[in-house]
Amino acid sequence: MEATELLLNRVSCGKLTEPAPTAEQREVMYRAALRAADHGNLQPWRFLEVEGEGLERLGELYAKAALQDDPNLSDVQRERFRKMPLRAPLVIVAIAKKIEHPKVPHIEQILATGAAAQNLINGAFAVGVGAYWRSGAMAEHPEVKQGLGLEEGEQIIGFIYLGTRSAPLKTAPKPDPADFFHPWPAK
Numbered sequence: 001m002e003a004t005e006l007l008l009n010r011v012s013c014g015k016l017t018e019p020a021p022t023a024e025q026r027e028v029m030y031r032a033a034l035r036a037a038d039h040g041n042l043q044p045w046r047f048l049e050v051e052g053e054g055l056e057r058l059g060e061l062y063a064k065a066a067l068q069d070d071p072n073l074s075d076v077q078r079e080r081f082r083k084m085p086l087r088a089p090l091v092i093v094a095i096a097k098k099i100e101h102p103k104v105p106h107i108e109q110i111l112a113t114g115a116a117a118q119n120l121i122n123g124a125f126a127v128g129v130g131a132y133w134r135s136g137a138m139a140e141h142p143e144v145k146q147g148l149g150l151e152e153g154e155q156i157i158g159f160i161y162l163g164t165r166s167a168p169l170k171t172a173p174k175p176d177p178a179d180f181f182h183p184w185p186a187k
């Protein structure tokens with residue numbers, strides 16, 4: 001795929017199914033993620049590959065976290081949380097580390113990890129894998145963070161759902177650059 005075609009047309013896909021990305025597809029996506037712009041080359045990121053039994057375990061964590069927030073959660077709602085990670089055969093949890101550095105503040109490490117996640121979904125699009133970046137309350141929840149083994153200062157940047165697209169791709173919107181890019185000083 002042409003780089004410009006990818007960059008101008010990438011879209012997410014929420015309808016994902018088996019099979020999970022192959023080893024070859026993962027190699028491209030992961031290498032793309034690791035080429036994100038990165039101040040000081042700190043590599044302030046790590047990624048958890050969750051699939052198979054792991055997706056069930058992640059769902060249990062979500063349900064436990066949701067029950068903590070609302071002890072009156074109905075069985076139906078609990079089941080909804082439990083099934084959330086099962087919406088794709090592979091979920092990558094993108095985690096920003098917190099590295100002490102005299103010139104690279106934590107916010108830049110978070111931005112670099114966000115750039116890595118974007119590169120990951122761009123890489124997925126390039127190799128024909130469906131991708132959907134999700135976050136929400138579960139990304140912030142202490143129970144989920146602890147269950148996934150996050151350390152002090154680490155932050156979940158996203159849950160990247162990956163798999164085979166089971167719905168047609170939407171057409172990429174085409175916002176007008178003139179609405180967002182302005183000469184400065186103004187003419």
Ligand SMILES: Cc1cc2nc3c(=O)[nH]c(=O)nc-3n(C[C@H](O)[C@H](O)[C@H](O)COP(=O)(O)O)c2cc1C
Nearest residue numbers: 010011012013114132133134135136157158170173
């Ligand atoms: C940091 C981040 C978190 C996101 N979290 C969610 C989410 O929890 N749920 C959701 O429906 N979309 C979420 N999105 C947006 C989708 O991944 C997607 O980008 C959006 O629906 C627009 O579709 P497009 O990528 O095809 O333009 C998130 C995007 C980013 C960058």
